[in-house]
Amino acid sequence: MPHLESDVLVVGAGGAGMYAAIAAARAGASVVLLDKSLVGRGGATVMAQMTVAAALGHQEPDDWTLHLADTLKAGRGLCNEELAELLCRGGPERILEMDAWGTRWAREGGHIKQETAPGHSRKRCCYVDFLATGPAVAGTLRRKVGETSGIRRISNVAVVQIAVKGGRALGAVGLSVRDGRLATFHAGAVVLAAGGLTRLYARNSASANMGGEACALALEAGAELVDMEFVQFFPIGHLAPRLVGMDPIMWDPFRYKLGGRLLNGRLEEFVDRYGGTDFGRYTATRDLASYAILKEVEAGRGSPHGGAYLDFRHIGEARLREAFGPVIDRLLANGIDLTKTPVEVGPIAHYHMGGIRVDGKMETRIEGLYAAGEAVGGANGANRLSGNAITEALVFGERAGRSAAARARSGAPPWEASLAEPSIERLDALKKGKGSPGAAWPAMVQSELQRLMWENAGPFRTGGKLAAALERIREMRDELPDLRVGAAGAYNLDIQDWFELRAMLLSAECVVQSALARRESRGAHQREDFAETRPELERNQVLELRDGRLCSRWITPMGRVEADRG
Numbered sequence: 001m002p003h004l005e006s007d008v009l010v011v012g013a014g015g016a017g018m019y020a021a022i023a024a025a026r027a028g029a030s031v032v033l034l035d036k037s038l039v040g041r042g043g044a045t046v047m048a049q050m051t052v053a054a055a056l057g058h059q060e061p062d063d064w065t066l067h068l069a070d071t072l073k074a075g076r077g078l079c080n081e082e083l084a085e086l087l088c089r090g091g092p093e094r095i096l097e098m099d100a101w102g103t104r105w106a107r108e109g110g111h112i113k114q115e116t117a118p119g120h121s122r123k124r125c126c127y128v129d130f131l132a133t134g135p136a137v138a139g140t141l142r143r144k145v146g147e148t149s150g151i152r153r154i155s156n157v158a159v160v161q162i163a164v165k166g167g168r169a170l171g172a173v174g175l176s177v178r179d180g181r182l183a184t185f186h187a188g189a190v191v192l193a194a195g196g197l198t199r200l201y202a203r204n205s206a207s208a209n210m211g212g213e214a215c216a217l218a219l220e221a222g223a224e225l226v227d228m229e230f231v232q233f234f235p236i237g238h239l240a241p242r243l244v245g246m247d248p249i250m251w252d253p254f255r256y257k258l259g260g261r262l263l264n265g266r267l268e269e270f271v272d273r274y275g276g277t278d279f280g281r282y283t284a285t286r287d288l289a290s291y292a293i294l295k296e297v298e299a300g301r302g303s304p305h306g307g308a309y310l311d312f313r314h315i316g317e318a319r320l321r322e323a324f325g326p327v328i329d330r331l332l333a334n335g336i337d338l339t340k341t342p343v344e345v346g347p348i349a350h351y352h353m354g355g356i357r358v359d360g361k362m363e364t365r366i367e368g369l370y371a372a373g374e375a376v377g378g379a380n381g382a383n384r385l386s387g388n389a390i391t392e393a394l395v396f397g398e399r400a401g402r403s404a405a406a407r408a409r410s411g412a413p414p415w416e417a418s419l420a421e422p423s424i425e426r427l428d429a430l431k432k433g434k435g436s437p438g439a440a441w442p443a444m445v446q447s448e449l450q451r452l453m454w455e456n457a458g459p460f461r462t463g464g465k466l467a468a469a470l471e472r473i474r475e476m477r478d479e480l481p482d483l484r485v486g487a488a489g490a491y492n493l494d495i496q497d498w499f500e501l502r503a504m505l506l507s508a509e510c511v512v513q514s515a516l517a518r519r520e521s522r523g524a525h526q527r528e529d530f531a532e533t534r535p536e537l538e539r540n541q542v543l544e545l546r547d548g549r550l551c552s553r554w555i556t557p558m559g560r561v562e563a564d565r566g
C-alpha cells in the first residue's frame, strides 16, 4: 500500500485547505495537500461568484467590531463568539494578503471597492468583477500553493478515515480514485478542510464533493460536531433553464437592485398573500420569499420545475445591461434572454452553519486534528451573513495551518499499519460481496437520500417529517453492506460513491437528529410545528459518537461568560 510521510496533512484543497497548506509551509512544515478532486478546483470556493466580507474600511469607515456585531445579530444568539471574533478580526489581513498575491479585487479611486449586502451595516463586501470572486480567490491560492516550497499536491484521492491512536491524530487513509487502492498518510497534524454538506439535498448550489464528508470523518475520529441542524437555504436559487458555468445564487442582488418580480406558475404575483408587501417593490425578504414560493408549489401553483418565475421583463434592456454588465451576454450564451423570458427559481441548500467543533486554534478535541473553512461549526450561529463564508475559509485556513505546523514540531508518534485496518476491511468486504443481485447502486441511494432530505429536512420542517427521515436514514445505513459495486478496481466510481454515501448518511443523520431535537424556529432552522423562538433554547447542540451511537447535549454558546453546562 502506498505510504507518505509529512509534518502536516491537509485534507481538502478549497480556500481553507490551500490557505492552511501555505500557512503550514511558511511556518517550516512539510505539507501534503490532498483533494478528492483536482487541487484548487473542487468544492465551493471556486464556484462562489459574489462577495467576501471584511471590515477594511476602504469604502467608508468600518471596524471589525462592527462586522462582529452584525455577525452575532445574524447568528441569533448561537454564534461561538470566539470564532466569530477571529473571523471578523482576521478578515482584513487575509484580504490584503490576497491582494498582495494578485487577487484583482474590484477597485474605485485606487482603493478596494466595497458594497453593502443584506445584514451588513457598512459597505464591507469586496468582490472581483464580474461574478468572478471565487475563481479569482481559488486561482490566486492555487498559484501561491504552486510557488510555495514544501507543499506536495495530490489530486483524486478521497480521504475515507482519519487515523487516531490514543486520542491523537496520526494521519489518514485515502482511496485513490484512479486505481481504486488505499494509501496511508502519516503526519504530525491533520487539517480537515473538506467543506460543507449541502449536497445532502436534492436542491443545492453545491459541487460534487460537498456531501458532508468532513463532518463524518471528524465524528468517526472522535471529534464533536455542533449546530448540525442549521443549513442555510437560499430563497431564489436557479432552477431552469439550464445554466452552465454560472453561480446558481446569482439572482438575489439583481432582484434587490432592479426589483425582480416573483410570479407563480399561473404568472400571478403571490408574495403578498403570505404577509409581504412585495407588489410594486419586489424586494420581499429572503425568508418570506422562500416560504411563499414553497407554499405556492405545495398548493399546485408552482412553475414547471417546482419553483416560481423571476421576471425582469418590466425593466428596460438598457437598465438590465447596465446592471448585469457582461453577465447579460453570458446569460444569452446560456439561451437566457431576460428581456423576453423569466427564469425559474426556488429555495436551494447553500451553506452549512454547523460542523466540526474546534477551539480558537482550530483544534478539535482530538489532539493534532484541526478543522477549517465551511467544515467548522459555530462562527455563524443560526444564520450566516453573505460574504462571511469565504472570509471564514481564508481566516480559519491560515490559522489551522499555522497551529498544525506548531503541533507537528513537537513530533508525531510512529505510524502503525494496523491503523488502516477499518478501511481495508470495508474495502475488502465491498469487493468480495459486490452486493446482492438486484440491490441498488450507491449512486441511486445517494439520490434517494437527497430527495428524502429535501422533502423532510428542508427549509420548513415538522417533527413528523424529521422522524420519518431519521428512520429511513438509519435503515439506509443498515443496508450499506448490501449495495452493488462494479468489479473493476481502477476508476471504479461505485466504490468511491459507496464511501461517499457512507459519510453522507452519517452527516444526514446528524442534521436530522439535531433538527428534531430543536423544537423551535431560529435563523435558518424553521419548524412549522414550533414557529416561536424559545429563549431557553439559546443553546448549541453538540454531537458525538459513543459506541457507534450518536449522542447529543446542549451547551451555552462558546465565548460567553456563562460556563459550559454540558
Ligand SMILES: Cc1cc2nc3c(=O)[nH]c(=O)nc-3n(C[C@H](O)[C@H](O)[C@H](O)COP(=O)(O)OP(=O)(O)OC[C@H]3O[C@@H](n4cnc5c(N)ncnc54)[C@H](O)[C@@H]3O)c2cc1C
Residues within 6 Å of the ligand: 011, 012, 013, 014, 015, 016, 017, 034, 035, 036, 037, 040, 041, 042, 043, 044, 045, 046, 047, 048, 049, 050, 051, 052, 053, 133, 134, 157, 158, 159, 160, 193, 194, 195, 196, 205, 206, 207, 209, 210, 213, 214, 247, 248, 249, 350, 351, 372, 373, 374, 375, 386, 387, 388, 389, 390, 391, 393
Ligand atoms: C455556488 C456558491 C456560491 C457561493 N458564494 C459565496 C459568496 O459569494 N461569498 C461567500 O462568502 N461564500 C459563498 N459561498 C460559500 C463559500 O464559497 C464556501 O463556504 C467556502 O468557499 C468553503 O471553502 P472551504 O475551503 O471550506 O470548502 P470547499 O471550497 O468546498 O473545499 C473543500 C474541498 O474538499 C474536497 N473534499 C471533500 N471531501 C473530501 C475527501 N473525503 N477527501 C479529500 N478531499 C475532499 C473537495 O473536493 C473540495 O475541493 C458560495 C458557495 C457556493 C456553493
